[in-house]
Amino acid sequence: MPIALITGGHTGIGYSCARHLASHFKWDLLLAGRSPARMKEAAAELRRDFGIEVTCVDLDTSSLASVRKAAAHVTGLMDNGEIGRLDALLCNAGGRFDGPVAFSEDGYEVTFATNCLGHFLLVDLLKDCIADNGRVLFTASGTHDPDTADGRMVGAAVEPDATVLAGIGKDGNAPISAGKRYTTSKLCNVLNAYELHRRLRASGRPVSSIAFDPGLVSGTGFLRGMPMAVQWLSRTAFLNWVFRRRGITMGSLDFSGASLARLAADPEFADASGKYFQSKDGKLLETRSSTLSYDETRAARLWNQMDELAGLHRKENEISTRRQAKS
Numbered sequence: 001m002p003i004a005l006i007t008g009g010h011t012g013i014g015y016s017c018a019r020h021l022a023s024h025f026k027w028d029l030l031l032a033g034r035s036p037a038r039m040k041e042a043a044a045e046l047r048r049d050f051g052i053e054v055t056c057v058d059l060d061t062s063s064l065a066s067v068r069k070a071a072a073h074v075t076g077l078m079d080n081g082e083i084g085r086l087d088a089l090l091c092n093a094g095g096r097f098d099g100p101v102a103f104s105e106d107g108y109e110v111t112f113a114t115n116c117l118g119h120f121l122l123v124d125l126l127k128d129c130i131a132d133n134g135r136v137l138f139t140a141s142g143t144h145d146p147d148t149a150d151g152r153m154v155g156a157a158v159e160p161d162a163t164v165l166a167g168i169g170k171d172g173n174a175p176i177s178a179g180k181r182y183t184t185s186k187l188c189n190v191l192n193a194y195e196l197h198r199r200l201r202a203s204g205r206p207v208s209s210i211a212f213d214p215g216l217v218s219g220t221g222f223l224r225g226m227p228m229a230v231q232w233l234s235r236t237a238f239l240n241w242v243f244r245r246r247g248i249t250m251g252s253l254d255f256s257g258a259s260l261a262r263l264a265a266d267p268e269f270a271d272a273s274g275k276y277f278q279s280k281d282g283k284l285l286e287t288r289s290s291t292l293s294y295d296e297t298r299a300a301r302l303w304n305q306m307d308e309l310a311g312l313h314r315k316e317n318e319i320s321t322r323r324q325a326k327s
């Protein structure tokens with residue numbers, strides 16, 4: 001049976017996607033996240049409702065040590081023959097972190113650490129565990145584009161410089177708003193998806209890298225850091241009407257989850273590498289991302305900076321090379 005790993009697959013868009021992968025495509029799943037009890041519940045529901053195999057993997061994407069441990073867990077399952085190679089790796093976990101700037105245990109600004117750097121490292125450590133014709137998906141956001149109503153509503157993304165982003169608000173560096181920290185992290189996701197695509201093509205590996213915008217989806221845990229009144233308002237028909245009038249890209253939990261599942265598993269998207277898709281008003285459309293996201297120089301710089309920040313040193317590269325040689 002094909003298998004996908006989904007970060008943040010026990011809630012929101014990730015869980016909706018998990019249910020579609022299980023029901024429509026009959027895929028087995030690895031749910032990776034930092035809330036073991038809720039992951040266990042979601043796994044039990046998926047097994048009960050669809051009869052698939054589900055394994056939970058502890059993963060805090062904001063912590064590089066946790067990412068390394070999770071990757072070792074997955075590699076171990078593969079080496080023991082408990083699971084096959086991954087048919088899809090969905091980098092979906094993430095959020096917006098309101099309030100004063102906070103830092104990960106590695107000392108990096110937490111939005112950047114959670115949404116970008118952890119996934120960058122995870123993909124790197126698991127790249128040889130992905131099956132031929134497998135796919136890597138990044139749940140980005142239309143808010144990364146400052147030329148859209150989505151981007152203007154949340155706050156224009158700033159320069160995607162990983163070294164600066166990791167140190168925002170630290171050692172006298174000026175903080176930026178939570179909205180901008182979020183939109184910039186999503187710009188980094190899109191740049192990273194395209195750069196991964198180029199590197200995969202250059203290396204000859206038949207693996208796809210795809211970016212996805214689920215649209216504005218209410219009913220997830222996304223606004224959990226916001227006041228209760230804002231969370232309540234976001235679910236009202238009135239606010240949805242206002243957003244629509246302002247030209248905001250609107251998704252729904254079911255359709256956006258199904259769209260992410262299709263991008264991961266549907267043969268229709270076998271040639272989607274290096275592209276950006278949006279779930280909008282019940283349609284899954286290939287569309288253009290922001291102008292800046294196509295800047296290959298910035299993407300390469302971001303990649304090299306994240307490589308440095310994640311401490312991807314020689315030892316890990318040697319292990320990876322040995323695994324490749326063995327397979």
Ligand SMILES: NC(=O)c1ccc[n+]([C@@H]2O[C@H](COP(=O)([O-])OP(=O)(O)OC[C@H]3O[C@@H](n4cnc5c(N)ncnc54)[C@H](OP(=O)(O)O)[C@@H]3O)[C@@H](O)[C@H]2O)c1
Pocket residue numbers: 007008009010011012013014032033034035059060061062063092093094095096114139140141142213214215216217218220221222223
């Ligand atoms: N909802 C929207 O309107 C919208 C729009 C565009 C893009 N997105 C993106 O869609 C993705 C899913 O969000 P959602 O709306 O479904 O919200 P959600 O229900 O809050 O899901 C976010 C998931 O990410 C996990 N997560 C957060 N920080 C983590 C960490 N440090 N380590 C591991 N897992 C972590 C959460 O786990 P816990 O349960 O443990 O917190 C949760 O499972 C996110 O990347 C978000 O940025 C959402």
